[in-house]
Amino acid sequence: MTTSTTSETAARPPIIEVDGLWTQFGDHVVHRDLNLRVQPGEVMSLVGGSGSGKTTLLRQMLGLEKPTRGGIKVFGIPLQNTPREMVRRIRRRWGVLFQEGALYSALTVFDNIALPLRELRVFDEDYIHDMVMLKLDMVDIERRHAWKNPSDLSGGMVKRIALARALVLEPELIFLDEPTAGLDPDRSESFVNLIRSLREKLGLTVVMVSHDLDTIVALSHRIAVLAEQRVLVYGPLAEVIKVDHPFVQNFFLGERGQRAMSGVAAPPT
Amino acid sequence: MSQTHTASTPAPTAAQVDDPAVHALPGPPLAFTLTGAWDIRALQHRARLLRAELKIAASTSGCHWDLSSVQRLDHIGALLIWHAWDRRRPANVRMRPEHEPFFANLDQPGEAVAAPAFDFTRPARALGRQVIGFFDHTVGIITLLGQMAIDTLRMLRHPTLGPWREVSAGIYRTGTQALAITAGVGFLIGVVLSYLSSEQLKAFGANVFIINILGIGLIRELGPVLCAVLVAGRSGSAITAQLGVMRVTEELDALSVMGIPYTVRLVLPRVIALSITLPLLILWTTTVALIGGALAAEHELGITVSQFLTGLPAAVPAVNLAIGVGKGVVFGALIAVVACHFGLRIQPNTESLGAGTTSSVVASITSVIIADAAFAILFHDVGIALM
């Protein structure tokens, strides 16, 4: 799956452009002159040690936090100093899966997924019902859970329903923060298949923060390693693992990494 | 849409992306060609129109469908077309192979799951639930009190382990920070009460009784109740919301599994803090209210402030002060216990947080007023100066 798609995408403008990004909390510098480009139709994985600023970078790409310096463009439009209406229109074109799911706790599962559709005010309830059921099927949630409240769901179910909600408006770009944390291996596998099929069907672009090597290896076209306050290396897996840096070596080439990349689960010793 | 049902509009070139449209090609057999982008971006403005057009088209039986000129398709568009087809794939459909997958999952109906229907027994059950809820809350509060009593006894044996820091923080939050608002409200009430009474007293020439009315009224009754209502709204709601959020974020469970009983850590300090601060606040509010009343009386009735102050001890026996302060201790504990009880009962969702905070304030004010009535009955022959 890690086939390079450079030939078909090189000509198209990048979906996300991060230029000279600085982030500073007090005098703690998180990002120092960070640059990143995400090409359309690709799955980009963001990896890095705990506290290396992955979530912060993701929130900045979403326009939830302002960088100290530097600019971020999504769909070619800068997020800073842009009319609010324009930013709102961009936000309709992406979907976000938050680390904790962020389902609306006062709404049922059904209403959570239906909410973005209802906001458009063009579809009738009959249509919305079918669309919600379709999305539930897509993320492997049985339909009888549709009328439950988020507080009555398991952590993994919350994740998958949040994914369904993120997908319901057919986004061109989707942000995933730890999509497979809390999912059992079977479900992780079907998550990988779902993202893969959506990418093929819709040309979806994916920005994913993950620590799950199996998922990263299975999905990513490119991997950005965040370390030392910048993007240490950005490229396909084969390129990334050549870098001689303790984090990269431990992450990809440690025992766990070897197992994931060889594609066979070694028996636990 | 003039072009829609006109004959044979050529399919658009692939380079540009067009608005979605339905074209009719006169038969026989009658054929419909869909063109343009059938995805959310294009459809969100035209879905209603297209649905109507598709419906008319689909009502023709035996027609052919040509989707091969659709430039873009997603699940939203596919489902729209599928609905027009009455959830069945017609016999004659042509579409691009890459669009087939969007229709692939649609013909597995899956069991239909309808929203729970409206239940006509709901009002009756709601009433029943409220009655049971009342007893439930009563039992809950008594249990909480019992648990607290046990915890207090245990704590008294090891006083150094007590939650003194929390108590001190609670006194600051519920007392010190409430000084301004209670003084402001108290002063205004004193002034207003004094003005209104003056009008009546002037008519009877009983000017000097303003001291009795304000003294007894404020010290014994209005000061404590007014203060308790303010504190219930201010600190009671805050306590409920705090504990509620801790429930939502599982902090309460985290405390429990560490073997720290939350009655000791969270409930007890708040109860102690409020039963210390409320009597003090009552003294403070009553004093300010009396000053306001005295100033207004000087203005309206010509009774000087010094006259007012000298007359006060005679008009209001000192035991009234004790009753006022005693009420403060009871009301404070009551507000804190009720607020904690509702806070601990909040379900982990935002709706319940809002509802719980509201009921907490309503319940604590109600219980304060009931307790006040009980005080009035118990002390009906204590501290009223008879002329």
Ligand SMILES: Nc1ncnc2c1ncn2[C@@H]1O[C@H](COP(=O)(O)OP(=O)(O)OP(=O)(O)O)[C@@H](O)[C@H]1O
């Ligand atoms: N609002 C904030 N104020 C101060 N410091 C912050 C703030 N948000 C994040 N940080 C700091 O920025 C750094 C990066 O945080 P971030 O949450 O992006 O890490 P992460 O890469 O997502 O880590 P993890 O893998 O553990 O989720 C951390 O050192 C954190 O302490």
Ligand SMILES: [Mg+2]
């Ligand atoms: Mg994070």
